[in-house]
Amino acid sequence: MLRGSIVHLRRGNVRNCRLHAAPVALRILKEPRMEQTFAGKVVVVSGGSRGIGQGIAAAFAARGAQTVLAASSLANLHLAADAIARTGALRPEVVAGDLRTEAGCKAVLEVVAAKFARCDVLVNSAGATRAGAFLDLPDAAWQDGFALKFFGCVNLCRLFWPLLKDAQGHVVNIIGGAARTPDAGFLIGGSVNAAMHNFTKGLSGLGKRDGVNVNAILPGLTETGRVAQLFQQRAAASGRTMDEERQAQVAREGLNRLGQPEDVAALAIFLCSEAARHIQGTAIAVDGGGTPGLY
Template identity: 75%
Template sequence: MAHEFSGKVVVITGGSRGIGRGIAEAFAAQGAHTVLAASSQATLDATADAIAATGVARPDVCATDLRSEDGCRAVFDLVAARHGRCDILVNSAGATRAGAFVDLTAAVWQDGFALKFFGCVNLCRLFWPMLVAGRGHVVNIIGGAARTPDPGFLIGGAVNAAMHNFSKGLAGLGKREGVNVNAILPGLTETDRVQQIFQQRATASGKTVAEERQAQITREGLARLGTPEDVAALTLFLCSEKTRHIQGTAIAVDGGATPGVY
């Protein structure tokens, strides 16, 4: 797929670190012009500088609060002003707390939905006309908890399930209007976010972080945790012209951890 994405405008939320950054690096290496959106200007600038140092175009960055519609509109306005188009939208932003159910307040639940679910919904709505015009792609980075409920990760499971359902429904619209919509369900992946989840689980269970990490790996029967590069490779594949007939699917990248058939 060398140079397949040259000149394409790719918007990536949560693009300053973790899985989002891995996806941004992969698209930039393929010649795309990337636009990264996240909350921290400093982290965005550091990531953009690191990507540019590899000899590719420096990403545009937008420091904004994706939990609000105005924050999402700031991303759209930047892209509209600088490029006038969006070929690919990757929704990778979102952090939901793990922990004991009785300790998770209403505010924490609302925050979990605001960033990951409503941020995705708002951006898809804003960019949809551009995506239709360019026969574009949407890839939503969700998570294995969409299919596998866990009492220690109730917010994440609920948010991911909602996002999964939304992605499938949006794909029906995309089928009629020429936009490919698919989702990726990463399992445990080596990111700062997963380390925070291990810490939250450890606090709730009374175990150490190392014990919680090993227990989770053992429980899922994994040889290793995933990497952002694992998810990035599939993202590029789903956005290639070779995969136009893949529509409305959700693919796990979890080392086989998902126990069910679907």
């Protein structure tokens, strides 16, 4: 477990809603003697401008990595890069583009290839999907959900694979607990997550051949800017405080607390370390025990 001081950060990603959250402060768990275990490494994080993606990028940067953040909003990317740089880490490179398209994904590769000519770690953390009743979800919502989270991941993996193979690197796909726990109110997200889970396991077979570790993380409900906005909306509707809404959610999930981005980041760091080299094709839940089944 990581121990030590907390340096700022947070931003949004939520499993069951689609909101536009304002940037919030950055939190990083810092070890008393933070080892520069990723010095000289290049780490690419899609969805790195906020939430879990930003938390993962900050954790790698704190350990010496040159990070590259990719997302759609240039303004949010610069805010995230500034927050990470203020911790004393290398300032991330940023690439703004539509990761739902192959052209947007190619733009990320072009920047990384031109500036660094290597990629040691690819973290796919982009994507939010729409919740709602099945009969209320149009084709466009399904197509958009798959376009960013699933096909964005597929395109980035395919484009970066030669660099990852050269570096004997790592892929970490940030998926979500709905990959294993279908929910009638979260059909798009569950379907996208299940597809990513299957893709991760299948790609790990190629990873065994090429020396690239491919794994996934399944976060539970994680307290980010989007979740804070969700609690704010619930509080306005119920007349309760945000903290009361948060505690009600914790009770419903049967948890001790909600997850934090740094909980997910800590596992991502481990999965990309040499200590985890024998872990391949695995999906690990970071949900405080919220997943009810064995699988």
